[in-house]
Amino acid sequence: MSKKISKAKLRRPQYSLFDPIEQQTAPRVLLVGFFYWPFVSATLEGTDPLAVVEDRGIVVHVSPKALMAGIKVGDKIRTSLSVAPSLEVIRADAVDPSGLFARIAIALEQFSPLLEIVDLGTCAINARGPSRYFGGEKELVSKVALAMKEQILKVFPAAREPRNSSADVFGKGSVFSFGVSMADGIFTARIAARDSLLVPPGESGSFLAPFPIRELPDGELADTLDRLGVRTLGEFASLDFYRVMERFGARGALLHRMAGGLDTSALEISEIKEDFSQKIELSESLEVASAVVFACKARVEEILEHLLEKGYFCQIMRVRLMSENGEESVRDWGVKDGFSTQLLLERIRWQLESWSSDPKLAPSAGVEVIELKPQRIVSALRSQLDLDGSERASIAKVSQALSRVDAIVGERASVAKIKGSRTPKESVEMVPWQLHLFDMDESRDKKAKEAPPWPGKLLGSSPAICFDPEVEVSLLTKEGISVIVLADVILRGEPYWMKVQVSGKKARVLEWSSLWPMMERWWDPEHSTKVVRIQIVTDDMGALLVKSRDGKWFIEGLYD
Amino acid sequence: MASYSNICSINYMYMNAAVERSIGNLSGFVAPQLLASERYVELDGSLAKIFPLGRVQLGSVVLFQGASNSGVTSAVFELLSSGGMQKRWSALVGFENLGFLAAFEKGVDLAKVVSVPNPGRDLAQVVAVLMEAFSVVAIANPGFISSSQARNLISRARSSKSIIAVVQQSLNMYTAQSKGLWLSSYDYVISSSISGFSGLSKGGGFIKERRLSLSLGSRRVGGAVKSITVPI
Known part of the structure; x- marks a missing residue:
């Protein structure tokens, strides 16, 4: 950790001549944001879901009912499951398989042909031209809101009859509720959309200032800033631009501009000099x-x-x-x-x-x-600014080679990331290489290493081979009777033979360890099972991690 | 004319030794330098003790062999975690059940390891593409490579300065898959086996340590075999 950024150094950002001019003005954006989009299709099937959307273990969307249960965006999926065990978890990549949102967002096209779907549930247009044409920004916003409502009723005729007679189809708390906002840049517009606000041009910076630093789309940086005593977007924006760049690199500089209402990352058309069409x-x-x-x-x-x-x-x-x-x-x-x-x-x-x-x-x-x-x-290579030239070249080569391999193989090559967990298999998350190259910080691996051991974690080193699916075996005593686990803590019978079902091979068991009982999938009451793990060593020098589940034995890993 | 050329040649001969010396001095400054790190991967740990000079030349083909339960995967981790791999990328092709947590614990920098678990029928092509960017390409099931493809891959490895590491298990008793043979000309052959355990007793303790025996045979050292046993 380097020195703290002291309050004395807070001052308005001073831009030098070297700052490209266009980065200081953000495009005027009209944005439509649905609050509960991922839950629309579930609702139409007649249920009012208690559900969240999960992306890599973190809650990214919360349905109205789950919100009432006290689950927030940014919670860990495990903790929210302990709050509401019947919670339905939707994976972020499975939210809108049939492209429903595109059919809603198309309503914006009558205002501007350059529609950008920012993510599922959020779409935006560059508003400068259209607001002049439709008679002012206020008029445009109300026209858009009306058009969106019409479009929803057209696409989902069922939405017309609200199940709850007192509830308004588009009122707060309904899955169809949405906000329309206009502001400078997508980042500001997104925040403004929560209350359907129109932020006048040039005032995005002062609008954003009181919002907490957590609004930044980079949780890790927000955490760091919070610890340094920078609590609001305004405080962050008033830090010196070059100091932020020094301390947090190009990404930090980008977020700094965002916090000051200078998010240029939207709907820019003039950037591309070369024609790639x-x-x-x-x-x-x-x-x-x-x-x-x-x-x-x-x-x-x-x-x-x-x-x-x-x-x-x-x-x-x-x-x-x-x-x-x-x-x-x-x-x-x-x-x-x-x-x-x-x-x-x-x-x-x-x-x-x-x-x-x-x-x-x-x-x-x-x-x-x-x-x-x-x-x-x-x-x-935008995230590789801090690496030396040769390494940058090698990353370019690596990404070229891997995209060709993806094309040949037909699935994505991946990179393993370590996270804290109790079993060797759950501790590893395979990430597609593209995402990895964009986000190449090893801090996560380091964190996993420093983290305290999980309760119930296996002792000693981890198996070099983790079978998926697990390999079924039978553990037998000398007399050929199956060894079973009693009361989670003792074995009935001494293991003497291990027989691998698939190959029919048999090996003598020489030694075995004490028992490690554990609940598997404990957060999911329907599928949770009790398993007991032991390590065994066979006469052909096999060292195995085997587990007993529902009276059967499986090889989970091999200490190869 | 004749005399002129004679003078020249005399001068040349006279200057020869001096010129050679100064060129020798100069070459330190001007010649394209090939650093040792661009030709070799420096090893450490167990492999450093069995490889000649403690390093493995880029562009060589290494075979890791052993039966099931031979510690062959750990031997591969020893290569991937060695000091010379620090800034290099490696690719794992066809490793379906690899325990990346174990690799991480052994010190492998997972941020620079890319896995292609199911290369399918175009294995040779996949390996050829990967060699353009990766210093080490480890292949777990080379069954789909014909001998002519293998020859092509070896010559590519030489020119692109990638190490091909072939991992071959005679028969895997846990998945009942037999691994295909690939080719007979390897620069290095590492045979591994597990020679003992400690930490377990009947119904108590946990595996604290295993002893891995590695032996290296190499054409480059006249076929001599060097062995070592290390705790892992």
């Missing part, structure tokens, strides 16, 4: 979405690879679909971590589906041409 002409016009996706897969892959070879990831892609009869559908799609082939194909499919299901705009013939035009590209 590509046309994909299908050999025949196709109507079925999946057929189109299949037909353009190879070219999409090629286009993204070409970008990557130049050292870029694409964050916003404009997808233009053209039918045989000349109709068009244009939409901007955004992904924070850059598009992979799979993500982009998914977006293309969503766009196709929502286009062809729209009664007014549906094309009269199949799709013939797909044009892809990157709207915002970022250097694939």
Whole structure:
């Protein structure tokens, strides 16, 4: 830890001539944010879900009912399950498989063709032009709110009859409640959307100032700042820009600008000097979405690879679909971590589906041409600013090689991350390499190492092989009677033989350890089971971690 | 003309020794330098004691062999955690059940290890692509590589300066998979076996220590075998 940032050093950011001018003005953004989007489809099925959305163990969305149970965004999934055991957990990548949100967001397209879906439940347009055209910002906001409501009722006719007669379909607490805001930059607009506020131009900085530092989209940095005594966005923004950059690097500098209401990371079109747009002409016009996706897969892959070879990831892609009869559908799609082939194909499919299901705009013939035009590209190495040149070059080579391997193999290569847990298998999380390269801090591994041991964690070193699925074996006494666990603490019978079911091989058990009882999946009362682990050593020098579950024995790991 | 060229050649011969000396001095400054770290991976721990000069040359092909329960995975971890791998990337191809926690405990820098667990039928192609960027490419199930592909891979390893580490188990009794043979010309062959345990007694304790025996055979040291037993 370096020295504390003292309050004496707080002062307004002073920009030098070297700051690019355009970074000091944020684009005017109109943003529509749904508060409970991930739970819409569950609600339509007739249940009022007590549910949360989880991303890597952390709660990222909370349904109204779960909110009442006291669960907050940012909680650990384990702790919230202990608060509400019947909690339904939705994985972040499984939230909107059928592209429902795209069909709602399309309502914004009548105001501006450059629609950006920031994430599921949040969409935005650049508001400068449209607000002039529609007679002012206030008028635009109310028109958008009206159009969104109409669109929701169109897409979900069932929403018209509220189950609870007193509740308003769009009132607070309903899954369809949403906010419309206008502000400078997406970051400010997102916060303003919670109360449907219109933040006048240039006042985003003072609007953001009283909000807590936790609003920053980087929990770790927010924690650090909090510990340093920087409690609000305003305090952070008033720190000297160059000191922040020195201390927290390029990412810190970016967040610093955000906190000051200078989030430029949205809806910028002028950034790209080189034209990366590509046309994909299908050999025949196709109507079925999946057929189109299949037909353009190879070219999409090629286009993204070409970008990557130049050292870029694409964050916003404009997808233009053209039918045989000349109709068009244009939409901007955004992904924070850059598009992979799979993500982009998914977006293309969503766009196709929502286009062809729209009664007014549906094309009269199949799709013939797909044009892809990157709207915002970022250097694939943007998070590597602190590394020396040779290492940067090697990361570029690594990402090139891996994207080619992904294409050959058809699934993503991954990198292991260590997190605290009780079993060797649960302690490892495999992360797709793209995410890893963007977020290459080893601090997490170090933290895991320093963390106190988990209760019930195995003693000694971990097995070098962890079988998945586990390998079934039988443990027998000398007489051939199965060894079983009594009362979680003692074995009935002494293990003498171990027989592997799949290969039929038998080995003599020489030694075995004391017993480690543990609840497996203890947070999930329906699936939790009691398991007992022991280590055994066989006469062919096999050292194994075996466990007993429901009266059967399994090899969990091999100390190879 | 003739006399001129004679003078030249005399001068040349006369200057030869001096010139050579000064060029020798100069080359320290101007010649393209190839640092040792660009040609070798420095090893430490157990492998340093059996590899000649304690290092392994980039571009070589290493075989790790042993039966099931032979500690062959631990031997691979010894390579990946060695000091010379500090800034280098390694790729693991076809390792389906690897215990990354154990690798982490052994000191492997997981941030620089990429896993491709199911390379499928295009194994040779995958390995060839990986060698362009990774210093070590470890392959766990080389069954799908033909001998001509293998020859190509070896020549690629030489030119791209990657180490190919082939991990081969004669028969895995726990998954009933037999691992395919790959080729016969390895630069180094590391055979491993486990020679003992401590810490367990019938129904008590836990595995505190295992003893791993490693022996190295190499064409580069005239086929001599060097062995060592280390606690892990």
